Amino acid sequence: MSSVRERNASAWLLPNDGTRTNHQLRRDMRRFDDNDEVDAVIVGCGAGGSVLLQRLARAGWRVVGLDAGPFWDPDTDWVSDEAGSHHLYWTDPRVISGADPVPLGSNNSGRGVGGSMVHFAGYVPRFHPSDFRTLSQDGVGADWPIAYRDLKPYYTAIEQELPVAGEHWPWGDPHGYPHRPHPVGGNGEIFLRGAEKLGITAKVGPVAIPNGRFGNRPHCVYRGFCLQGCKVNAKASPLITHVPDALAHGAEIRADSMVAHIDVDEHTGLATGVHYIRNGLQRFQRARVVIVAGYSIETPRLLLNSASRRFPDGLCNDFDQVGRYVMVQGAPQTAGRFDSEIRMYKAPPPEVSTEEFYETDPAKPYHRGFAIQTVSPLPITWAEHVAAQGHWGADLRRMMSDYVHWSCLGALCELLPQPENRVTLAQETDRHGLPVANMAYSRCANDRALMSAARGVMEDLLRAAGADEVMTIERYAHLVGGARMAADERHGVVDADSRSFAVPNLYIADGSVLPTQGSANPALTIMALAARAADRLSA
């Protein structure tokens, strides 16, 4: 444990007096002037941006992180309540289109320091080695310009920093976790029971919640509100896992700062800094290196909104790659009813998963696969599931009154990257006058086949566990791609080190650089890629 503390003391910099925020550290935070040419300005303080901020600050860089949202204090800003957590999501206007439009906001988009990890469920599986070469191996998707082995040491490092609890993981590159698995609630019990009956291997974890004390972070209280922001400081988000250490090493976080435009010098071809809006004022932060970490919608939007004479179609968009190959995972959700009380709202929603169906099975008519995990919707989200079955009126109320008897599983299907699934600029503008994003999404035949196969397995699992009734809704989860890494500028926006092909001192370090998505929740991979990018930058 001491080695983690030596390289990232975040958990020890949090208070141990029953409060959740080190206000002294924030008050004493170093503050740069707009006219200082900092070593790096980072746009977005989520999974990618915060890891880079911490790593670069440790390397002695003078670095500022800008975030469009607030610098949260879990004690005062977050509530143990579903409807009251609306402000955690990115709710500025956005348009969704295509044959299968994907809802954004609470589903996959965060706002404020910590990013969407503030409200992510907490699952942190690694990608499998096969994920990095699906084109050459499976004939679909894309090959990454890096291999699993390039990320492996960073996976291990981040797993220690979050830290992750779970059983020994038998899939992909088999590995263990630093903390033992958590006890499971009713929903996890049902999953394990069904899996055992069917002979499917299922494991507890991997979850970014320490099992035991870690620094000054208290033990999880199993209250089930992981998706509403962890008031306990138990579930990991960069707000508590990387930001405190970054501040202690001289980084600045400038919250409530919406970046509008990246400036590139026409003569040198280098980025010079970012234009941003804070308290209604237009400002400009000079920087030697610009790092964009706004995630799969806002990163492409910012690049497209940064068009100039040199880049008439958007920054880094000479080859029409910006905004393309956006991906979401197909996430059908199957619920089963039991005579027993499951009370799935108790215990963290991330409990048990299986990756038995992750890889291509030559016996199946589709390529690649899916993972299955417990999901435990709270009443509002559960009402959406029930209403999506067509229930309304007295029928809906009666179905809802049965809430404590339902168990719920979710799949993550590896939908394939497609060029027409993309972020473009809409006609509509936000309150700053900046064009908003339009995200188009349509599934291909392989995508539909995967979602239907996953549904079948989940329904079998719940029936095997004793469910007398099952119901499945189609939905989507997570976001990656939109500015992918590739071997060359005709196939992507950044290289293997996350450096843009077009502007030598412009980097992208968030989920948008992923060329494929596997069937794994993306947070850990985004953090590992950022940690790797930081090593390359500061080498």
Place this chain on the structure above:
Amino acid sequence: MGRYGRFPGFDAAAQWRHWDPATAGSVLARLGPPQPIRFFTPEEHATADALCERLLALEPDRPVPVVAMIDARLAEQETDGWRYADMPEDGQAWRLSLAALKADAVDCFQRPFAALTADRRDRLIGRVRELDSTPWHDLPAGHVWSLWTRYACTAFYSHPFAWNEIGFPGPAYPRGYKNLGVDAREPYEVEDEGKS
């Protein structure tokens, strides 16, 4: 215990002393008077009330002020963070869809929607649900259905009255849960007395 009497004596809000102050402030405010109507016109208000009453089978005395809660979100532009490309922004979509309901009522029954019997309202509402991807007054019916049910369910199931009906204890910080697992209950959780 709610309409179905499944959880006798269960009262989620009675536990408020065990909630943290930020959460208690946010949740208990829902038990007080709702904000005055700011977004809907009186006519839209009447149509929305007649619609939500049927969507959620609301009690005549409206223990959950669903329409006022929807109105507050629209007035504050508290959207879900996206809109379908073939729909206007949420506020305008509500106005247009309520006007369309009213037009259907006048066409079919020569009376405003709010003045129709429950059966007749259900017929008009049910038709929108069944149209699915077919246009309805130039709006995609399925996306109108999604808009109505999202806003209505979010309002209703955020209220302790609704939690009592489904056996959900609501806020759980800082206390958390001690008894995890199938058929395990905390002392303040109440056993389901049977399927309705």
